[in-house]
Amino acid sequence: MERFQYTRARTVPEAIGIAAQSTTAQQSAPIRFVAGGTTLVDLMKLDVERPTRLVDINHLGLNAIERTADGGLKVGALVRNSALAQDPAVMRDYRVLSEALLSGASAQLRNVATTSGNLLQRTRCMYFRNTAMACNKREPGSGCSAIGGENRTLAILGTSSQCIATNPSDMNVALAALEATVHLQGTKGTRAIAFQDFHLLPGDTPNRETVLEPGDLVTHVTLPPPRSGTTSRYLKLRDRASYEFALASAAVVVEVAGGRFRYVRLAMGGIGTKPWRMTAAEQALTGAPVDEATIRQAATLALRDARPQSQNGFKVELATRCLAHALRLATGMASV
Amino acid sequence: MSRARESSRAPGAPEAPKVIGGKLPRIDGPLKVSGRAVYTSDVSLDGMLYAVPVPSTIASGRIVSIDAAAARKLAGVRAVYYRGNLRPFFRSAPPQGFSGLIDEKRPPFEDDVVRYYGQYVAVAVAQTMEQAKAAADAVRVRYAADAHNVEPHLATEKPFRTESERGNADAAFQSAPVKIDQTYVTPTEVHNPIELHATVAAWEGDRVTLYETSQAIMNHREVLYQMLGVPKENVRVVSHFLGSGFGGKLWPWTHSILAAGVAREVGAPVKLVVSRQSMFQTVGHRPRTQQRFRIGAGHDGKLLSLHHEYLNQTSILDDYGEDCGEATPFMYSVPNVRVISALAHRNIGTPTAMRGPGAVPGLFAMESAMDELAIALNIDPIELRRRNEPQQDESSKLPFSSRHLVECMQVGAEKFGWARRDARVGAMKRDGLTIGWGMAACSWGAMRSDAQASVEIARDGTVTVTTATQDVGTGTYTVLALVAAEATGISLDKIDVRLGDTSLPPGPISGGSWVTASVIPAVSNAARVAVRSLLTMSTTGPNAPFAGAKFEDLQFANGRVSRKRDPSTGVPIGEVLARANARAAVGDGQSSTTLGGEESKKYSLHSYGAQFAEVSWQPETARLRVSRFVSVIDAGRMLNPKPARNQIEGAVVMGIGMALFEEARYDKRYGAPINSNLADYIVSTNADAPPIDVTFLDHPDPVLNEFGARGVGEIGLAGTAAAITAAVYHATGVRVRELPVRIEDLLRG
Numbered sequence A: 001m002e003r004f005q006y007t008r009a010r011t012v013p014e015a016i017g018i019a020a021q022s023t024t025a026q027q028s029a030p031i032r033f034v035a036g037g038t039t040l041v042d043l044m045k046l047d048v049e050r051p052t053r054l055v056d057i058n059h060l061g062l063n064a065i066e067r068t069a070d071g072g073l074k075v076g077a078l079v080r081n082s083a084l085a086q087d088p089a090v091m092r093d094y095r096v097l098s099e100a101l102l103s104g105a106s107a108q109l110r111n112v113a114t115t116s117g118n119l120l121q122r123t124r125c126m127y128f129r130n131t132a133m134a135c136n137k138r139e140p141g142s143g144c145s146a147i148g149g150e151n152r153t154l155a156i157l158g159t160s161s162q163c164i165a166t167n168p169s170d171m172n173v174a175l176a177a178l179e180a181t182v183h184l185q186g187t188k189g190t191r192a193i194a195f196q197d198f199h200l201l202p203g204d205t206p207n208r209e210t211v212l213e214p215g216d217l218v219t220h221v222t223l224p225p226p227r228s229g230t231t232s233r234y235l236k237l238r239d240r241a242s243y244e245f246a247l248a249s250a251a252v253v254v255e256v257a258g259g260r261f262r263y264v265r266l267a268m269g270g271i272g273t274k275p276w277r278m279t280a281a282e283q284a285l286t287g288a289p290v291d292e293a294t295i296r297q298a299a300t301l302a303l304r305d306a307r308p309q310s311q312n313g314f315k316v317e318l319a320t321r322c323l324a325h326a327l328r329l330a331t332g333m334a335s336v
Numbered sequence B: 001m002s003r004a005r006e007s008s009r010a011p012g013a014p015e016a017p018k019v020i021g022g023k024l025p026r027i028d029g030p031l032k033v034s035g036r037a038v039y040t041s042d043v044s045l046d047g048m049l050y051a052v053p054v055p056s057t058i059a060s061g062r063i064v065s066i067d068a069a070a071a072r073k074l075a076g077v078r079a080v081y082y083r084g085n086l087r088p089f090f091r092s093a094p095p096q097g098f099s100g101l102i103d104e105k106r107p108p109f110e111d112d113v114v115r116y117y118g119q120y121v122a123v124a125v126a127q128t129m130e131q132a133k134a135a136a137d138a139v140r141v142r143y144a145a146d147a148h149n150v151e152p153h154l155a156t157e158k159p160f161r162t163e164s165e166r167g168n169a170d171a172a173f174q175s176a177p178v179k180i181d182q183t184y185v186t187p188t189e190v191h192n193p194i195e196l197h198a199t200v201a202a203w204e205g206d207r208v209t210l211y212e213t214s215q216a217i218m219n220h221r222e223v224l225y226q227m228l229g230v231p232k233e234n235v236r237v238v239s240h241f242l243g244s245g246f247g248g249k250l251w252p253w254t255h256s257i258l259a260a261g262v263a264r265e266v267g268a269p270v271k272l273v274v275s276r277q278s279m280f281q282t283v284g285h286r287p288r289t290q291q292r293f294r295i296g297a298g299h300d301g302k303l304l305s306l307h308h309e310y311l312n313q314t315s316i317l318d319d320y321g322e323d324c325g326e327a328t329p330f331m332y333s334v335p336n337v338r339v340i341s342a343l344a345h346r347n348i349g350t351p352t353a354m355r356g357p358g359a360v361p362g363l364f365a366m367e368s369a370m371d372e373l374a375i376a377l378n379i380d381p382i383e384l385r386r387r388n389e390p391q392q393d394e395s396s397k398l399p400f401s402s403r404h405l406v407e408c409m410q411v412g413a414e415k416f417g418w419a420r421r422d423a424r425v426g427a428m429k430r431d432g433l434t435i436g437w438g439m440a441a442c443s444w445g446a447m448r449s450d451a452q453a454s455v456e457i458a459r460d461g462t463v464t465v466t467t468a469t470q471d472v473g474t475g476t477y478t479v480l481a482l483v484a485a486e487a488t489g490i491s492l493d494k495i496d497v498r499l500g501d502t503s504l505p506p507g508p509i510s511g512g513s514w515v516t517a518s519v520i521p522a523v524s525n526a527a528r529v530a531v532r533s534l535l536t537m538s539t540t541g542p543n544a545p546f547a548g549a550k551f552e553d554l555q556f557a558n559g560r561v562s563r564k565r566d567p568s569t570g571v572p573i574g575e576v577l578a579r580a581n582a583r584a585a586v587g588d589g590q591s592s593t594t595l596g597g598e599e600s601k602k603y604s605l606h607s608y609g610a611q612f613a614e615v616s617w618q619p620e621t622a623r624l625r626v627s628r629f630v631s632v633i634d635a636g637r638m639l640n641p642k643p644a645r646n647q648i649e650g651a652v653v654m655g656i657g658m659a660l661f662e663e664a665r666y667d668k669r670y671g672a673p674i675n676s677n678l679a680d681y682i683v684s685t686n687a688d689a690p691p692i693d694v695t696f697l698d699h700p701d702p703v704l705n706e707f708g709a710r711g712v713g714e715i716g717l718a719g720t721a722a723a724i725t726a727a728v729y730h731a732t733g734v735r736v737r738e739l740p741v742r743i744e745d746l747l748r749g
């Protein structure tokens, strides 16, 4: 672990001002915000993250869950994962988000982890977390050890020749399906970023994971108003029953009328280099009858572009089944 | 150390029923749950420094240079040692019996060759743990790397070695009407006790005290005095409490020698705690095994032949053999048997015994093959085993001291509801899920090793039991207190057990599930001798209360010596001792090993059990969970069923991990165990642990000791994975012969 300076920010502008001194807002940045610290401090102990300055944002407020004017929900950046998962409005109107949060980590971690920290949590790729091994995300240009290595848990969608690391967050998958918006405040004012545009594909710069610029602070996330008549579910598949990241997960938001899908939003986790929206499958389902054949076809279509690695070919099949079953659960075709 | 720390009993610990076979909670429980039990890494000494080793980042090659200049300049750093600037260590002489054992025999820094990833190449010493870690990270090592080999597929390097043979297995297999011929693989498994390995070394002149995470302190001393080159009596090893070991803490590892050497050099006590990552590299593991198992059988299910050919990985320098064929020769009645073994050397850390070494992977193969045979024959798997129940140990031709395997299976079948089984694959459903049932038999050797113990009865009526064994967390403190209470008639709350210190009378290793069987005779003998010494003091000497009385006419009960005819003549212990001007009545006792002893020449000594697993399976998502488990164990008489049950439950949970999750993966390019942490090396969580029904048959085995007790630390893991994979087959139709069962496999179901 490197030496670092710790500052407790008292106001949002102060926090932004300090962080803006960074040359980059990406994860190798020397000045970093710390929220729950469950990702950042962990990686600092492993020497994977080596900031020289930490700005503690835990005292900025930003921890409320409020109704927005349009009837949606505004979730402060520092709302803890457990609080968000157990919020009555979330449990009622955005069940998929509650389920996704509760499927992640452990009760202890969820009590500390925050919305913005979860949004920005880093990959669990074993080579990223091991400084003795090459990783383009950690050390640009050093190579990708995961390609041709132990890549069973890694991505099959959105990969590049430089990086195949999965975005590990469960929450992000739900937010993608709910079409959330990420709100930032930086030196030039505030910005609102559609969830889909917030995370970047690795391409040739896997070290650059989001659109954040130096100084940008995530202040809150908003959810659009709940659509009446929709059901939403999160299904997570993994080796053991608890306390493990997803091998494949699916967040589905559907509205069914007259035996047909009227509204469909699908996103998947554990398989993409970023939280993955399944737009082709959404289109295929919309207007189609709610039956086994349709669901299977759509799920197969969703994984059409998958590019597996040496050890994770099974994820194509697993993810297909995961999405199909999440749809069965959401439409009442299955109960377990 | 204060008496309170060393002693097993927490002040205010509840007094519990004093009967053997009762359900006594651990007497050290209150110390542990309140954080007052001092574990090795809790030991803190004045002026203590911290050592952090530098692990190699290649798996094979030579060290070209080590540059510690930058590391030495860091704050708090006292020294950086490596080959050349640290006094060299000796190798210890080959072991004699269970003394002097060490698996990784090469002392640290013996040469400049790296033979596995993570091998210690240097060590930094600083005032704080963090400073030492920073210094270790700052040491620059240059290597000349050679090609390494961590290939998982195992091939023989030399002809197989014959472990056991009878009849003509080849001919019998050739002509057998029904044949099973399959290869079973178990992966590298890592013990991963929650307590990290640690050593605190403190020298005073040329004497050293080593606070150790050791399951075998006497052995530890035996090895360490030799490696350090000091007289044996100058080494004291202390291990009061252990956060388990599962065999990984039986024999000394390089960090212990390193800590002792560094402390000597730097002239201050040194603490070295092994990192979780290093626990995958430098403190042993259960090696990968590859076992071809062949069965020849008649249509009636009678076994005609067994072939068990197995290989295991070992390290470059050490020949660790995983004794997979241990149970094969005696488990069933079969005239023709051939058990052969071989090793495959790899650039990996040295393997070691892990809970149920040999038998656990071996029984996975044998019991899986038996299940496959039952299916091939369309015979119920319990019935198949019953038909092959032997009348004696057919390999040694000795009678079993006590064997109740058939009863285990019967009782288990009843508890489990086996009669309701529909044997067709995927035929059983519940709550929208497919249910699979499987069972396996198991065994584990019963043994006793040498042990000595002392018992003192003091004037205040308290009893102190001492022996240099250790409590891995399994309840040794408690069981010895029970035995002493039983033998002296003094209530449990007055009994203090002291373990884990080589200055006490030599006790056995905490391995092989022997401790209980070994040490209880020594303790009960010692207690009886102490009582006799009390009676002697009552009858002889000028002030003896019963001067002139005959020894046989006296009794010791309820803390008083009295005439048997007239209990009202009772004199309290304190008074007897005071009149004799003695501080205490003392007794020494011992027990001798069964190895090569009388019993092992007359009897085949083993525990048995039957494991029943239920899995629930969701075909749509390939999701599989163990939903129920029944374990019936025949391990002699249970002295304290509560911790015994706890051992079996823990082993079943570990068995679920073995069956479904655990595997250390070596990256072929780096040669490193890559998932070397508890997030990527998947073990069972609470959510994976189903209701577990444990039954002990409780038939005493009088051959092993007067209480008829055998150990239960390992047998719960034996057969468990085979029962689960049998259930997986029953639910899904997928037979997994290479553990762990993965979602990949299940997607085929």
Ligand SMILES: Cc1cc2nc3c(=O)[nH]c(=O)nc-3n(C[C@H](O)[C@H](O)[C@H](O)COP(=O)(O)OP(=O)(O)OC[C@H]3O[C@@H](n4cnc5c(N)ncnc54)[C@H](O)[C@@H]3O)c2cc1C
Pocket (backbone or CB within 6 Å): A027, A032, A033, A034, A035, A036, A037, A038, A039, A040, A041, A042, A057, A077, A081, A103, A104, A105, A106, A109, A112, A113, A114, A115, A116, A117, A118, A119, A120, A121, A168, A169, A170, A171, A216, A217, A218, A219, A243, A244, A245, A246, B679
């Ligand atoms: C053992 C373990 C198991 C886990 N299992 C799961 C799991 O199954 N599923 C799952 O989804 N997650 C899992 N997690 C991850 C966990 O959800 C994240 O660690 C957590 O959500 C991060 O939140 P935090 O507040 O602690 O983030 P921090 O560690 O404080 O921050 C994370 C990153 O976000 C940045 N950051 C934080 N807040 C802001 C802000 N407002 N603006 C700009 N940048 C910001 C920080 O600089 C840092 O780069 C697990 C974690 C652990 C340790």
